[in-house]
Amino acid sequence: MLSTDLGNSILAAREKRAFLRRQCVAAGQGALSLSLNIPGAPKCAPLFSACFDSVLAELKRFLFAHRIMIEADREISVRDEAGDFYLAPLKTEPAFPAIKALCEHFEATHPLGRIIDVDLTDQQGNPVSSHKLKRCFLCDNPAIVCMREQTHSYQELRKHILAQIQQYLDEQRKQQMCKQLATLALKAMLYEIALSPKPGLVDRFDCGAHQDMDYFTFLNSSAALAGYFEEFALSGYTFQAEDLSDALPLIRQIGLAMETAMFRETNGVNTHKGLIFLFGLSIFAAAYLLAHHPVFQEQQCRKVIANICDNLVQQELCMFTNQEHTHGAFCFREYGELYGGARKEAQEGFPSVFEHGLLEFKAQLAAAGEPCSATQMNDALTSTLLRLMSVVNDTNILYRKNLHTLNTVKQMAQNVLDAEHHAEKSARYADLIAYCRREHVSPGGSADLLAVTVFFYFVEASFSLPAEQRFLKNIREKT
Ligand SMILES: CC(C)(COP(=O)(O)OP(=O)(O)OC[C@H]1O[C@@H](n2cnc3c(N)ncnc32)[C@H](O[C@H]2O[C@H](COP(=O)(O)OP(=O)(O)OP(=O)(O)O)[C@@H](O)[C@H]2O)[C@@H]1O)[C@@H](O)C(=O)NCCC(=O)NCCS
Numbered sequence: 001m002l003s004t005d006l007g008n009s010i011l012a013a014r015e016k017r018a019f020l021r022r023q024c025v026a027a028g029q030g031a032l033s034l035s036l037n038i039p040g041a042p043k044c045a046p047l048f049s050a051c052f053d054s055v056l057a058e059l060k061r062f063l064f065a066h067r068i069m070i071e072a073d074r075e076i077s078v079r080d081e082a083g084d085f086y087l088a089p090l091k092t093e094p095a096f097p098a099i100k101a102l103c104e105h106f107e108a109t110h111p112l113g114r115i116i117d118v119d120l121t122d123q124q125g126n127p128v129s130s131h132k133l134k135r136c137f138l139c140d141n142p143a144i145v146c147m148r149e150q151t152h153s154y155q156e157l158r159k160h161i162l163a164q165i166q167q168y169l170d171e172q173r174k175q176q177m178c179k180q181l182a183t184l185a186l187k188a189m190l191y192e193i194a195l196s197p198k199p200g201l202v203d204r205f206d207c208g209a210h211q212d213m214d215y216f217t218f219l220n221s222s223a224a225l226a227g228y229f230e231e232f233a234l235s236g237y238t239f240q241a242e243d244l245s246d247a248l249p250l251i252r253q254i255g256l257a258m259e260t261a262m263f264r265e266t267n268g269v270n271t272h273k274g275l276i277f278l279f280g281l282s283i284f285a286a287a288y289l290l291a292h293h294p295v296f297q298e299q300q301c302r303k304v305i306a307n308i309c310d311n312l313v314q315q316e317l318c319m320f321t322n323q324e325h326t327h328g329a330f331c332f333r334e335y336g337e338l339y340g341g342a343r344k345e346a347q348e349g350f351p352s353v354f355e356h357g358l359l360e361f362k363a364q365l366a367a368a369g370e371p372c373s374a375t376q377m378n379d380a381l382t383s384t385l386l387r388l389m390s391v392v393n394d395t396n397i398l399y400r401k402n403l404h405t406l407n408t409v410k411q412m413a414q415n416v417l418d419a420e421h422h423a424e425k426s427a428r429y430a431d432l433i434a435y436c437r438r439e440h441v442s443p444g445g446s447a448d449l450l451a452v453t454v455f456f457y458f459v460e461a462s463f464s465l466p467a468e469q470r471f472l473k474n475i476r477e478k479t
């Protein structure tokens, strides 16, 4: 039972809606409205509003796609005791039955169909009805019958509706976050390949120490991999098992399909094998955390990655030393446990990224200020790559050459960073580029870790607000 005060407030709010409709009639226009069918009270709550905003954004896209035009500058949104309400005059020539049929289709195919009410009134303010009976929320009877006979309690009805709304919002959040993580991963990957010039690596203008690939090979490879990033994210977002090391086979299953796609696209050239592994872990871990915590936290992320890869070096490099024939296994066998490559980096929760790359990238971008120009971004990426090269034990360099060359590259990278003047920096960087070309070395591991660094930079920037606030803000912007 509603209290008299609340009942009166709801009646007043409904009268306000009727007044708004009469304004459309006065202007000789049909109107379309959206509200939610929420039985009982309260009818206004943050959860309902979040749901309403999201449905409204969907409805607007649906109407626009079907060329049903509304007068956006005269639309009205109300949030009061009667709940959330939206009303807009129609611009479109009034083919009301067809518009009504489309609105009913929208309701019928929406996951919250029974809760949504899209109403249409003609130029005289008369409701346009198809006279179809709405079904009860809970049983298959016509809603009108259950309402008259009070078959279900408000409590029962609201419990059911709240669960449906929560499920819908959870699904929306999952889809939105996973898509966004996939977008950030692709962006980070493209930033790495776009950075020019780079020592030994492929960039926009040069193939570095490589003969079998160029800039376009990397664009092709990026395109082939982009479609899989969301799978990593969904897998992380929905991961339920207690033991995080159970995640590695899931990540690898997706990663192996990506390797096939990459080699098909590049005609057998290894452009991104290391990155597939590193991004698999990064995207999975970020999504896993964002599903459980509203704000992205670096340290938590490191722990998740380390737990997924718990004991990986021991399991795959120590125990299988004689069987594995990969570059990583060779380096480990030849040079010892400091040189565990991508597996060691992962098992330790990406120390190069979180203790070096990210610090450098953040400092450089902070110094550049907003907005950051293309040159400043290229400089920030260059410094970050150098910082990574100065610490990473890159198995690509080690495999192609030897420990002396790896240490020389690390020292030369550090020397560029230590240069005091711009001219000195440029000269040292040119020396490093020439050295890598002459020695045929390519720091592919550092290039991959640069992409991972940039990815986490974007993730932190995108998910620093509490997820709820960010999610709502996003929906409102779209509406
Ligand atoms: C765990 C794997 C990465 C296993 O690979 P591998 O046993 O070979 O181990 P690593 O050598 O440690 O790593 C492989 C790639 O990882 C990058 N990398 C190197 N050092 C590091 C490091 N210290 N930290 C992080 N990442 C590192 C690097 O990848 C990039 O370079 C590749 C291009 O190299 P390039 O020399 O040009 O080409 P190649 O063909 O290799 O040599 P050439 O013949 O031309 O001389 C490119 O891939 C970049 O991304 C290392 O190469 C993982 O792959 C794995 O689990 N494999 C098993 C199969 C699987 O499950 N796959 C799905 C994984 S999700």
Ligand SMILES: Nc1ncnc2[nH]cnc12
Pocket (backbone or CB within 6 Å): 192, 193, 200, 201, 202, 203, 271, 272, 275, 442, 443, 444, 445, 447, 448
């Ligand atoms: N730009 C690049 N050039 C060569 N190898 C790479 N591995 C990852 N990125 C690379």
